[in-house]
Amino acid sequence: MFFGIVFFVFFLAALPASVMVLAGTRSVFSALHPMLLIGLIARLGWTYWCLYGCLILLNGSSSLVVALLWDKVPEAVLMAAWAFSSFYFMVIMYSLMGYVLYQHHDKLGYAPDAETGEDDADLALYKRFLAEGRYDAAREELRGILQSTPDNLELHRQFHRLCKLTGDKSSLRGHGNHFIPKLVAQERIREAVETYVSCKQLDPDFQLNEPSVYLPLARLLRDRRAFHEAIQLINGFHKRFPKHPSTPSLYLLAAQIFHTELSEPQRAEAILKFVQKYFPGNPEAASIAHYLHILETAPG
Known part of the structure; x- marks a missing residue:
């Protein structure tokens, strides 16, 4: 009973x-x-x-x-x-x-069929694994499918979801470093930022290996008022990518965030002086000098 x-x-x-x-x-x-x-x-x-x-x-x-x-x-x-x-x-x-x-x-690991753009026969085993709740097997099956269809963004999205669903940090890290640059290359910056944030939520140690994607992601994070996330993304860029041409622009952005949004002018000034010292003659030199003058002459 x-x-x-x-x-x-x-x-x-x-x-x-x-x-x-x-x-x-x-x-x-x-x-x-x-x-x-x-x-x-x-x-x-x-x-x-x-x-x-x-x-x-x-x-x-x-x-x-x-x-x-x-x-x-x-x-x-x-x-x-x-x-x-x-x-x-x-x-x-x-x-x-x-x-x-x-x-x-x-x-939930589902996706509308029409979004994949692949034949049902190619995805039959993958869909069966999903239907049976075998998400680890579905992830590995989809990994193999992506090797033959590397430009299918919807399949990449599904793989990303499955990595999160199964808690596979290693696969998430490797795939994120492949998927995010692909999104940026197609000017899907908003989705790239969302994917990056999603990766960081599961794996706080996640870092991007492609230096060219940092600036567009950091700019959009600032626009979204995700200031700490933008600073976290930029932090240590010069150590990971020594002498990279994006460093002055990224660090100018970081200084602006510290000064304007986080009310930490001392840190902003230190960043700008660092760029002036180690990146002389960079394209942002005039902007950095002007901004540094504003900080140095500001009252208090």
Whole structure:
């Protein structure tokens, strides 16, 4: 009796998750797999329970429509209103579940089929691994696919999600250093920044190996008011890439952030003096000298 009650409660709680897994994997077996359902609920967290509350309210809405029209319209109209409202609210319920599934597909390891641009036959095994919840196997299968289709950005996005999903820092580090420069080369700076931040969240020691991507990423981080993240990105650039031509521009940007946004003019002044000393005659020399003059003559 006790186990029956537990099963019933779990079934009710996981019913939306089951529908979402079925939509994402097209597998009845996966939709009934308790561990996959628990995994989906855990990854969505409070989003799932907010969705669940909305579904409960929508599920009872057709009864409310009937209650409002009771004794006010003929029985035939009442039945028609009940049928229409039931169908209408059911469509909304499934749309809500679909929206949550799409909105959080990066957490769940799903991606719309149309985005990949690859033949189903090439991705069949990869999709099967995803459907079975075998994310490590799916990641390795996708790694092999990317070797033959290195320019497919959507597959790169899916690989990045799987690295996060499986907590594979080593693969995330290697792939991030390949994917982010590719995004910058295609002027997808916003996505490159989001990917970089995502890599840092899983692996705080993540560093980019391509010096040319630092400046566009740092500029956008500043524009987004992610000042500490921008400073963290720039910090130590001259040690990792000695005498690189981007150093003066990056360090001028860092000085501006310290002075203007973080109210640390002393650190800004020290950075500018460092650039003047070790990078004389650089293209930013005039701007650096002007900015340094402002700092040195500022009151207080």
